[in-house]
Amino acid sequence: NAGVMQNPRHLVRRRGQEARLRCSPMKGHSHVYWYRQLPEEGLKFMVYLQKENIIDESGMPKERFSAEFPKEGPSILRIQQVVRGDSAAYFCASSPWTRAISGELFFGEGSRLTVL
Amino acid sequence: EDKVVQSPLSLVVHEGDTVTLNCSYEVTNFRSLLWYKQEKKAPTFLFMLTSSGIEKKSGRLSSILDKKELFSILNITATQTGDSAVYLCAVEPSGTYKYIFGTGTRLKVLA
Numbered sequence: 001n002a003g004v005m006q007n008p009r010h011l012v013r014r015r016g017q018e019a020r021l022r023c024s025p026m027k028g029h030s031h032v033y034w035y036r037q038l039p040e041e042g043l044k045f046m047v048y049l050q051k052e053n054i055i056d057e058s059g060m061p062k063e064r065f066s067a068e069f070p071k072e073g074p075s076i077l078r079i080q081q082v083v084r085g086d087s088a089a090y091f092c093a094s095s096p097w098t099r100a101i102s103g104e105l106f107f108g109e110g111s112r113l114t115v116l
Numbered sequence: 117e118d119k120v121v122q123s124p125l126s127l128v129v130h131e132g133d134t135v136t137l138n139c140s141y142e143v144t145n146f147r148s149l150l151w152y153k154q155e156k157k158a159p160t161f162l163f164m165l166t167s168s169g170i171e172k173k174s175g176r177l178s179s180i181l182d183k184k185e186l187f188s189i190l191n192i193t194a195t196q197t198g199d200s201a202v203y204l205c206a207v208e209p210s211g212t213y214k215y216i217f218g219t220g221t222r223l224k225v226l227a
Contacts, residue, residue, distance in 0.1 A: 003158070004158070031213070033213070033215075035217075040219070041219055042120075042204065042217035042218050042219040042220055043159075043204065043206075043215075043217040044217070045214045045215065045216070048213050048214065055213075056212070056213070056214060058214070059214065091158070091159070103164065104150055104161040104164055105150075105161075105215065106161070107152075107158040107159045107160075108158055109157040109158045110157065110158065
């Protein structure tokens with residue numbers, strides 16, 4: 001049973017370009033979360049999605065950032081017109097838990113974005 | 117504002133030592149607290165705590181929660197170099213799934 005798969009593991013972009021980060025949750029998991037980790041900081045919640053639905057995007061910047069989790073295929077975190085401050089590690093996590101049951105998140109290995 | 121504070125920020129010990137990592141929190145309607153170990157890749161789950169005073173144990177690691185004083189501790193006994201990592205504490209406010217992470221404690225165990 002493969003874990004949470006993220007790609008690319010490393011991505012380098014120049015200012016103004018677009019970055020697309022992909023996440024395939026664990027088999028059987030229908031909940032996906034994106035977190036951002038800046039150097040020497042904790043993981044910051046960005047967005048929580050279920051299939052075809054954004055449940056909570058309160059942690060995501062209002063501009064340039066978007067996320068989707070289509071019926072088929074991986075979840076995508078898209079950052080348009082990247083700036084140097086977007087350089088960070090972006091972690092995806094998945095869970096099988098419904099809101100009624102509390103449980104751990106299963107993390108991918110992260111995508112490290114560097115903006116030149 | 118909900119927040120999670122971990123201490124110490126970093127710690128250097130020798131193999132065989134016992135360490136205690138702290139996590140204090142302020143959240144609205146607490147639901148659960150989780151501990152993760154992060155080496156240079158994916159955070160891996162250690163414990164989930166929901167009730168006060170009940171110790172969770174896994175090998176040399178153990179953890180306990182105090183919901184009255186709003187903190188948790190993670191103990192590691194007989195530390196090994198493989199315990200070197202960043203230990204993250206996260207709290208889930210009720211019904212949100214927006215786990216709030218602390219900045220972590222960086223533990224280095226010297227041989």
